[in-house]
Amino acid sequence: MFPAPIEKASSAKQFAYKASLPIALFIWLLPLLAIFLTSIRPAADINTGNVFGIPSSFQMIENYTEVFRQSPAGQYLLNSLIITIPTMIIAVSLACLTGYALAIYNFRWAMPIFFLFIAGNFVPFQILMLPVIDMSNRLDVYNTVPGLVLFHAAFQTGFCTLFMRNFIKALPQELIESARIEGVGEFRIFWYLVMPLVRPAIAALAVLIFTFIWNDFFWATVMLQDASQLPITVGVKSLNGQFVNQWHLVSAASLLAAVPPVLMFFAMQRHFIAGLTLGATKG
Amino acid sequence: MTIENTMVSHRNETQMGMVAFAGAALAVCLICLFYLVDIESTASILGIEQLVDARVPNFFIRLVLLIGALVSAFILIINTAFYKRNRIVLAPWIFLSVGLTFFIVYVIIPIFTSISYSFTRWNGLRRADGSSTAEWIGLENYRMLMEDPNFYTSLWNNLLWLVLFMLAIPIGLGIALFLNQTVTGIRIYKSLFFFPFVISQVVVGLIFGWFYEPTFGMVGEIWGFFFCTEETNIVGNVRTVCSVDPPHILGEAKYATYGIIVAGLWPQIAYCMILYLTGLNNVSPDQIEAGRLDGAKGWKMLRHVILPQLWPATFLAVVVTVIGALRSFDMIATMTSGGPFGSTNVLAYYMYDQAIGEGVGRYGYGSAIATVLFAIMLVYISYFLWQMYKDEREGR
Numbered sequence: 001m002f003p004a005p006i007e008k009a010s011s012a013k014q015f016a017y018k019a020s021l022p023i024a025l026f027i028w029l030l031p032l033l034a035i036f037l038t039s040i041r042p043a044a045d046i047n048t049g050n051v052f053g054i055p056s057s058f059q060m061i062e063n064y065t066e067v068f069r070q071s072p073a074g075q076y077l078l079n080s081l082i083i084t085i086p087t088m089i090i091a092v093s094l095a096c097l098t099g100y101a102l103a104i105y106n107f108r109w110a111m112p113i114f115f116l117f118i119a120g121n122f123v124p125f126q127i128l129m130l131p132v133i134d135m136s137n138r139l140d141v142y143n144t145v146p147g148l149v150l151f152h153a154a155f156q157t158g159f160c161t162l163f164m165r166n167f168i169k170a171l172p173q174e175l176i177e178s179a180r181i182e183g184v185g186e187f188r189i190f191w192y193l194v195m196p197l198v199r200p201a202i203a204a205l206a207v208l209i210f211t212f213i214w215n216d217f218f219w220a221t222v223m224l225q226d227a228s229q230l231p232i233t234v235g236v237k238s239l240n241g242q243f244v245n246q247w248h249l250v251s252a253a254s255l256l257a258a259v260p261p262v263l264m265f266f267a268m269q270r271h272f273i274a275g276l277t278l279g280a281t282k283g
Numbered sequence: 284m285t286i287e288n289t290m291v292s293h294r295n296e297t298q299m300g301m302v303a304f305a306g307a308a309l310a311v312c313l314i315c316l317f318y319l320v321d322i323e324s325t326a327s328i329l330g331i332e333q334l335v336d337a338r339v340p341n342f343f344i345r346l347v348l349l350i351g352a353l354v355s356a357f358i359l360i361i362n363t364a365f366y367k368r369n370r371i372v373l374a375p376w377i378f379l380s381v382g383l384t385f386f387i388v389y390v391i392i393p394i395f396t397s398i399s400y401s402f403t404r405w406n407g408l409r410r411a412d413g414s415s416t417a418e419w420i421g422l423e424n425y426r427m428l429m430e431d432p433n434f435y436t437s438l439w440n441n442l443l444w445l446v447l448f449m450l451a452i453p454i455g456l457g458i459a460l461f462l463n464q465t466v467t468g469i470r471i472y473k474s475l476f477f478f479p480f481v482i483s484q485v486v487v488g489l490i491f492g493w494f495y496e497p498t499f500g501m502v503g504e505i506w507g508f509f510f511c512t513e514e515t516n517i518v519g520n521v522r523t524v525c526s527v528d529p530p531h532i533l534g535e536a537k538y539a540t541y542g543i544i545v546a547g548l549w550p551q552i553a554y555c556m557i558l559y560l561t562g563l564n565n566v567s568p569d570q571i572e573a574g575r576l577d578g579a580k581g582w583k584m585l586r587h588v589i590l591p592q593l594w595p596a597t598f599l600a601v602v603v604t605v606i607g608a609l610r611s612f613d614m615i616a617t618m619t620s621g622g623p624f625g626s627t628n629v630l631a632y633y634m635y636d637q638a639i640g641e642g643v644g645r646y647g648y649g650s651a652i653a654t655v656l657f658a659i660m661l662v663y664i665s666y667f668l669w670q671m672y673k674d675e676r677e678g679r
Contacts, residue, residue, distance in 0.1 A: 002563065002571055002589050006464050017464070021472055024461070028476060031490045031549070034501060038493075094382035101378035105371065111675070113383065115668055120390040122606055122664045126634040126653040130400060130407070130646050131393035133639070138413065140322060140338045146346075154389030157382050186374040187361070215483035217613040222639065233485045237617055240489055247493060254486045265481045269474060276554070277561045277599065 039063055039252040063252045071242065073253055075228065076235030080260075082145055083152070083220070083231055084213045090153035091160050092205045096198065098157065099164025100190055104176055114165060121158035125218055128155075133222065148223040152213055160205050163275065167201040168194060204275035207268040211261040232257040298362060305358035312352035320344050353381065394657065400650035401425070407639075407646045417647070424651035434652065437628040440540050441609065441659070444629060447544045448551060448608035452600045455555025456593075460585075462556070463563045473560060480553040488617030491546035497529040506530075533619050536626035543614050543627060551607050555600045562596030563589075598670060605663050609656065630656040 006017050026033070040063060041055035067073050102114045132151055133142060141147030171194070179189050217233040224230055230238070236250075236257045243249045265272050325344060326337035357377055360366050366373050401424055405417035428434045462473055479487065494501045506529035514524050532542040566589055574588040590597070612631045615621060621628040621636055628636070630652055638649025 001463070001465075001568065002566060002584065003460055003463065006466060014466075018466060021466075021469075025472060025475055029478065031494055031501075032478065032482075034494070035490050094385065097378045098382035101375040105375035107372065107375055110375070111672075113379065115672070116391065117386060118671065119664050119668060120386060120394075122602075122660065122667065123390065123394060124609060124631060124653065124656045124660050125612070126631050126649075127397045127657040128390060128393045129397075129635070129653070130638055130650055131396035132389065134396075134407065134409075135389075135393070137409075139342070141342050144339050144342070146339060146342050151389055154385045157386050158390060161382065161386075186370055190378070211481060215485075217483065217485045217616065218635075221616070222635075233483050233613075236483075236489065237485055240617075247499075250489065251493070254489050258482045258486050261481045261483070262478070265477075266474065273477075273557055273561060277558055277596070 035251040035254060038247055039255050041248055043246060043248055045248075059248075063248050064256070067239075067249050067252045067256065070249070071235075071239050071253070072227070073232070073235065073239070073256060076230055076232040077256065077260075079145070079229055079235075080214055080231035080233070083149055084210055086149050087152040087156065087213045088206055088209045090149070091156035091209055092202055094153070094157045095160030095164045095205065096195070096202070097190075098161045099168055100194055102161065102165040103168035103171075104173075104194075114161075117158045117161045121155075121162065129222055136223065142223065143225045143229075145224070145229055148219060151219065151223065152216070156209050156212065160209065163205055164198065164201055167198055171197055200271065200274070203268060204271040207264050207272045208275040210264055211272075214261050301358060302362045305355040305362075309352055309355040309359065312348045312355065316345060316348045316352065320348065397650045397657075398654050400646055401654045403647045405646040406644040420647070424648050427648065428651055428655070433625045433628060433633060436625055437630045437633040437652075438655075440627065440629045441656075443540055444544060444547075444608040444611050445605065447541075448548065448604050449601075451548050451551035451555045451604050452597070454548075455552045455600065456559045458552065458556045459559035459563060463560060473557075477553050477557050479550040480557070482550065484547075484550065484613035485617050487546055487550055488543075488614040491542070491549075491614075492533060492618045495532040495542055497531045497534075502532060503529050534623055536623050539619055539623060539627045543611075543618050546618065547607070547611055547614050551604060554603060554607075558596045558600050558603075559593065562593045566592045602663075602667055606660075609660055609663075630659075 006014050009017075037055060040058050040060040042057055042059045042062075045056050098117070102110050102117075136142040136147040136151070139147070141150065175193065176189055179193055184193075214231075215233060216231070217237070220231050220234045224234070227238075236253050239253045240250050243253075320341065322334050322337050322341050325331070325341035326334055329337065329340055331337045331340070360373075360377065361370075400417070402419060402421055403417035404420050404423070405415065408416050410416060458476060462469065462476060497503045497506070507525070510527050510529070511525035530538060532538045570588055570592065571584070574584050579588060610631060611629055612635070615627055615629060615632045616635075619627045621632050625633075634649045634652040634656065637645045637652060
């Protein structure tokens with residue numbers, strides 16, 4: 001293990017290390033702590049200049065209910081879910097199919113198509129923006145949630161395919177070969193043999209895509225116009241304009257926007273990290 | 284007739300039934316899709332008065348029909364003798380068909396469409412018959428870019444982002460090395476350090492925007508501690524007097540971009556850290572031991588033993604950092620909207636602003652900016668793909 005385990009160092013060093021951990025963490029998360037404290041302090045504190053000290057009274061419940069009362073935050077959160085969940089399902093299921101095709105069959109086009117998916121995944125959003133708007137318009141789905149979901153799902157299919165293909169490629173290929181010799185059909189192999197084995201990959205992709213789409217701001221701004229359809233990321237930004245100088249409410253709303261991905265992360269941490277590191281772990 | 288034969292013929296019969304059913308379903312789906320279902324009919328069937336409201340149900344009906352058509356087409360295909368003879372060749376294409384079509388339609392083709400837009404003057408409108416009102420102007424948009432000072436500002440800022448964002452990699456490595464221990468509770472520390480990455484960039488932008496506030500943000504607070512005193516005048520009003528005025532980080536052209544980059548680094552460092560933490564987990568203990576026996580310690584060990592083994596993590600960190608830097612949009616939109624005076628524009632934001640932002644919809648000009656951004660990205664994409672290609676070949 002590198003660096004050398006701290007247990008081997010002198011006890012003074014060990015103590016210093018253990019003491020430095022919370023201090024470092026405090027500094028690292030200072031912005032977040034500050035915003036959390038702000039979200040539970042009364043408005044009066046901010047006006048009197050008590051922005052970073054201990055709140056004069058704790059108004060957690062009051063502030064958060066105020067956000068829901070004064071703004072459509074509940075609607076925004078719901079919209080985010082309506083956009084995120086279908087995207088997650090479509091992208092991951094399509095990627096199971098494409099990833100399987102690219103990993104199992106050694107056909108000439110496997111590599112070029114795989115690289116097409118990877119390359120498309122890195123492309124800047126702006127070069128897709130106008131044609132996607134135009135296309136959605138012509139399909140009559142511009143400014144609708146399905147239109148946004150369709151694009152998100154198509155785009156995320158690239159990343160999911162990359163991940164799925166690598167995952168399936170790492171499975172023992174003899175398994176599939178022997179099933180084929182037994183005369184099992186291609187679709188049965190896929191459904192009964194490979195699908196149960198890729199469950200961890202599905203979990204990893206599901207949490208990642210959830211987080212990516214939940215946190216998306218650009219495409220929601222571009223593809224949705226009606227306030228009633230906006231997801232929480234765009235909503236929070238417009239709340240920022242609405243609650244001018246009501247920082248306790250803005251910060252409460254911001255934290256609300258952050259809660260679902262954070263919960264997702266803590267619940268599925270192992271899968272989440274496995275997804276983000278994409279096999280850099282196998283190294 | 285033996286039992287086996289009965290089974291075979293029975294199976295054939297069910298398959299024949301299935302094929303007939305699939306054929307009928309395919310025909311029905313296609314006819315409905317192309318001839319019967321449009322907005323007007325959906326609206327009249329569902330009793331919706333406003334055509335606009337019928338868009339979403341209409342879309343879903345069409346989607347269901349499309350999926351039905353696809354599934355029945357596949358059932359037909361896999362029952363042909365041709366498929367049965369060539370299934371190893373044909374099966375991958377069936378698996379790929381939907382995902383690949385989807386991806387090509389929404390991601391690959393738009394790249395080229397965008398490039399073609401960049402040679403036109405267009406405001407995004409179409410005539411009633413669906414034809415575009417774009418007017419071909421050749422390289423005019425690019426000539427205009429060359430003379431646009433905002434374009435150069437954006438380009439310069441993109442460069443700043445690219446260079447400064449790279450700091451995330453060494454800092455992330457540093458934190459990973461700091462946290463790569465096995466004391467009690469370290470797992471919680473690791474997750475909490477990773478925290479910023481999970482939060483939306485909009486939220487990070489808001490947090491930092493408030494942090495930078497000169498009057499009541501953190502910056503103002505710290506500044507006040509060093510440079511300001513509170514004075515009470517005769518009437519009793521408290522007034523803050525500063526020897527040097529606190530910097531308005533996001534309000535001044537010379538600091539604003541740096542302010543946003545620092546905010547952007549926060550989650551990016553967390554990402555690089557997690558990449559390195561998993562990388563460090565997989566460093567072979569034997570090699571470290573061998574290095575120790577050879578007398579390698581600290582920095583030397585890191586450079587000659589550890590870093591080479593961390594190459595996959597480093598590669599991935601570079602990839603995501605470059606992409607993150609060139610995709611910087613959310614933070615700029617939340618923190619400054621490109622201001623003050625366009626000084627924090629990057630190509631991504633400037634393109635949005637020109638094409639559908641405050642302006643009047645300069646699709647052609649916006650596409651030209653996007654094309655430049657894409658060209659920059661293409662350099663990196665080619666490099667990444669080349670590296671991956673080499674890895675793949677070595678892997679075989």
